[in-house]
Amino acid sequence: MTSLEAFAALDDVALGPFQPKPTTLTAGQEEASAMLWSSPDGSTRIGVWECTPGRFTADRTKAGEYCHIISGSASVKNTDGSGERRLAAGDLLVLPQGWTGEWEIHEHVRKLFIIEAR
Numbered sequence: 001m002t003s004l005e006a007f008a009a010l011d012d013v014a015l016g017p018f019q020p021k022p023t024t025l026t027a028g029q030e031e032a033s034a035m036l037w038s039s040p041d042g043s044t045r046i047g048v049w050e051c052t053p054g055r056f057t058a059d060r061t062k063a064g065e066y067c068h069i070i071s072g073s074a075s076v077k078n079t080d081g082s083g084e085r086r087l088a089a090g091d092l093l094v095l096p097q098g099w100t101g102e103w104e105i106h107e108h109v110r111k112l113f114i115i116e117a118r
Contacts, residue, residue: 026054
């Protein structure tokens with residue numbers, strides 16, 4: 001039998017402690033997260049993540065990511081500066097496997113993430 005998982009009130013999910021953002025371009029930027037579910041082989045992971053204002057680089061060459069913005073606002077652009085998208089609460093962003101770029105957090109962001117490696 002397959003076990004079904006459901007998660008409610010994602011804006012209330014307790015996160016781990018805030019830590020320095022490793023790929024930040026802004027001094028003092030921090031992030032925190034909580035894992036909600038992972039596939040048995042580890043290829044798919046679902047969780048909640050928060051980040052304080054600032055800029056950081058991101059690399060999705062090994063796995064794609066779906067980002068549902070729960071609160072806050074941010075911008076995302078490709079490494080070459082093209083394709084900039086502004087995001088706010090309720091938006092869904094798809095970062096396909098192979099994407100690299102930069103995030104700018106304008107207002108403290110909380111997102112649901114789904115990371116999937118193929």
